[in-house]
Amino acid sequence: MRLLIMTIILFAGMIFAQSSVEKFTPQLNAVIDNSNPSEELMVWVFFIDKGNEIQNYFQKPSTVVSEKSLKRRAKVLSEDKLISTADLPVYQNYIDQIQSLGFQTKQKTKWFNGVSGWATKSELAQFASLPFVKQLDIVYRFKKDNFDEESQNDIPEEPNQNLSKPEGTNSLNYGQSFTQLNQITVPQVHDLGYTGTGVTICMMDAGFDRWTTHQVFNTMNVIATWDFVNGDPDVEDGADMGEGSHGCATLSLIGGFFEGQLIGPAFGADFILAKTENTDSETPVEEDNWLAAMEWADSIGVDVTSTSLGYIDFDPPYQSYTWMDMDGNTCRITNSADYAVSLGIFVVNSAGNEGYNASHNTLGAPADGDSVIAAGAVTSSGNRSSFSSVGPTVDGRIKPDLMAMGSNNYHACNWNNTCYGNGGGTSYSCPLIAGAAALLLQADPNLTPMQLAAIMKNTASLSTNPNNLMGWGIINTYAALQQIITTEGETVHSPQEYYLLQNYPNPFNPSTKIRFAVPEKSDVKIYLHDILGSEIAVILDEEVSPGVKEVELNGNNLASGVYLVRMVANNYQQTIKISLLK
Numbered sequence: 001m002r003l004l005i006m007t008i009i010l011f012a013g014m015i016f017a018q019s020s021v022e023k024f025t026p027q028l029n030a031v032i033d034n035s036n037p038s039e040e041l042m043v044w045v046f047f048i049d050k051g052n053e054i055q056n057y058f059q060k061p062s063t064v065v066s067e068k069s070l071k072r073r074a075k076v077l078s079e080d081k082l083i084s085t086a087d088l089p090v091y092q093n094y095i096d097q098i099q100s101l102g103f104q105t106k107q108k109t110k111w112f113n114g115v116s117g118w119a120t121k122s123e124l125a126q127f128a129s130l131p132f133v134k135q136l137d138i139v140y141r142f143k144k145d146n147f148d149e150e151s152q153n154d155i156p157e158e159p160n161q162n163l164s165k166p167e168g169t170n171s172l173n174y175g176q177s178f179t180q181l182n183q184i185t186v187p188q189v190h191d192l193g194y195t196g197t198g199v200t201i202c203m204m205d206a207g208f209d210r211w212t213t214h215q216v217f218n219t220m221n222v223i224a225t226w227d228f229v230n231g232d233p234d235v236e237d238g239a240d241m242g243e244g245s246h247g248c249a250t251l252s253l254i255g256g257f258f259e260g261q262l263i264g265p266a267f268g269a270d271f272i273l274a275k276t277e278n279t280d281s282e283t284p285v286e287e288d289n290w291l292a293a294m295e296w297a298d299s300i301g302v303d304v305t306s307t308s309l310g311y312i313d314f315d316p317p318y319q320s321y322t323w324m325d326m327d328g329n330t331c332r333i334t335n336s337a338d339y340a341v342s343l344g345i346f347v348v349n350s351a352g353n354e355g356y357n358a359s360h361n362t363l364g365a366p367a368d369g370d371s372v373i374a375a376g377a378v379t380s381s382g383n384r385s386s387f388s389s390v391g392p393t394v395d396g397r398i399k400p401d402l403m404a405m406g407s408n409n410y411h412a413c414n415w416n417n418t419c420y421g422n423g424g425g426t427s428y429s430c431p432l433i434a435g436a437a438a439l440l441l442q443a444d445p446n447l448t449p450m451q452l453a454a455i456m457k458n459t460a461s462l463s464t465n466p467n468n469l470m471g472w473g474i475i476n477t478y479a480a481l482q483q484i485i486t487t488e489g490e491t492v493h494s495p496q497e498y499y500l501l502q503n504y505p506n507p508f509n510p511s512t513k514i515r516f517a518v519p520e521k522s523d524v525k526i527y528l529h530d531i532l533g534s535e536i537a538v539i540l541d542e543e544v545s546p547g548v549k550e551v552e553l554n555g556n557n558l559a560s561g562v563y564l565v566r567m568v569a570n571n572y573q574q575t576i577k578i579s580l581l582k
Helices: 002-023 055-059 067-073 092-100 121-128 175-182 186-190 245-255 287-300 332-342 426-443 449-458 477-485
Strands: 040-047 104-109 114-120 133-138 141-144 200-205 221-227 270-275 304-307 311-313 346-350 373-378 402-405 409-412 420-423 511-518 522-530 535-544 547-554 561-569 572-580
Touching (some): 002 133, 175 186, 200 426, 221 287, 270 287, 332 346, 346 426, 346 449, 373 426, 402 426, 409 426, 426 477, 522 547
Parallel strands (some): 200 270
Antiparallel strands (some): 522 561, 561 572
C-alpha cells in the first residue's frame, strides 16, 4: 500500500513538474533549482484571459482610457478599434487566487495581462498548476547605466562651449542653454510661437527633485505624478527609496524655463512625471515599473515619452539580457515600448553610454525597438560623443536613430532652487530630441509616430547616409517644421494667417533664407533695414499665391552686424532681427 501511494505521488509530481516546465519561460527555469525552495524571486504571472465580463468596457471606451488617449489613438487605429482586450483591467479574481497562495503583488500590466510580484520558488509550481495561469517569467532587474559620470571619467571631452545667445537674434534669452538648443535649431521654432502647447509629455526617470520649487520649473504645467517604486504620488526624494537629481536635470532639459539661465524645447507642454527607478539598491531598475508607467501615461493621454535610462544587464545571480537580446523582439520592455508606438505615442529612449564595440552593439533596451527613437549624443561641435552607444541591432537595423547634444549640457541641479550645472550622457540628448518632437506635434497634431520619425530623420544631418554610429544624424527642428508645412514647395497645411519666419541659418555668412506665409493671394513686400531702421534694400515686391514661400538674402555687400527684415502684406506687418557674422 505504501509503495502504491509513493508511486502515485511520484507520478503526480512528474505531471506537475511537466506542467511547471511548460509554463515557465526558459529564463525562469534557468534560475529555478532545488536549493532553498523558500527563496523569493520577483516574477511575472500572466493569465489566459480578462474574465467573462468585458463587454461593458467596449461599449464605453472612456472607462478604460481618457478621451485624450482615444483621440490620439484615432490617428493610428480605426474608429471601431480604439481599444482592445489589451486595454482592459487584469481580472481581479485571478489576482486574488494567486495572492491566496502567497503571491505578493507589485505591479499590474493590462497590455500583457499579468502581474509582477514576489513568490518563493516552491509557490511558483502552485501558480503554474492553476488553469487560468498562462505563463511565468522572471522580472528583469537591471543595472543602471551611469549616465552622469562619463564626461568625468576617461573620455576626452572638448572644452565647455555653452554660449549665451547672440544679442537680438532670437525672441528668448536662453542663457547657457543656447548652444544645446541652437544646434538642433529650436530657437528658430520658438520664434514662430511653437513651445509644445497642447502636447502631453511623460518623463520616466529616477524621481524629479525640486520640480515644485526650482525656479526653472516655476511655469511648468505638471498634470500627474506617480512614484512606481514606492506607490505614492511623491516623485521627489521624500523619505522613501530613490534619489531624484537625475530627473531634475532631464526635466529641466526638456521643459524648464527661466530666461537668462535655461530654456527647454517644450516649455509650453503639459507634463506627466513617473518615478520608475529605485536608486537605493544594487539592482535598482525593474522593467515592470517602466511598463506600468507607460500604461498609466497612455491612459491619461500622453503624446511623447522621454526615458533617460538604459537597461543592459543586472547583478548576479539574476538572469540578464545581453547585447544578443537587442533584436527588437526579446526584451519585454522593448515590446512594451513598440506597442505604445502602435497606440500613437512617440517614444524616445536614451541609446546608452556604453560607447563603441567593434564586435557588437552596445545598446540598452528599449532603445532596440524598431519603433523606438534611440537617442545618441554629440558634442557641441557636432562630433559623436565617444560614450554614445552604437548599433546595429542583432537583426541588422541601424541604431541609434537621432542625435542631439549630450556632452557638457547645461541643466538644473537639485542642490538648491537656483542651482545649475553641466553634465553629459545620452540621458541629456534624449529629452532634447523628445522636446523637439513635441514642438513638431504642436505644428501638426495629426502626425502619427512613424510619420514624425520619418520627418525628423529626413531632415537630420545624415539623412542621406545614416550609419550605426550616429544614425540619421543631428536633428534639425526648424527644417522638420518646414517639411511639415511644405513638401517640395507645395503647401501641405495652408497657413491660417500671415507670418514671417526667422531666417535660417542665423547668424549667417554670406547668405540666408527667409521664409514667410500668406493665407491668400497677396501683394507682399519684404524690406531690409539697418539696426536704426533705415531702409537698405527691397528683398521682395510681388504678388504671391497662398502658401509658405522662400527668398534668399545675399550678404556679400553688407558689413557684419544686426539687421532688420520687415514684411508687409495687406494689413499685416512683422519684423525680425537677423545677424551677419563675417
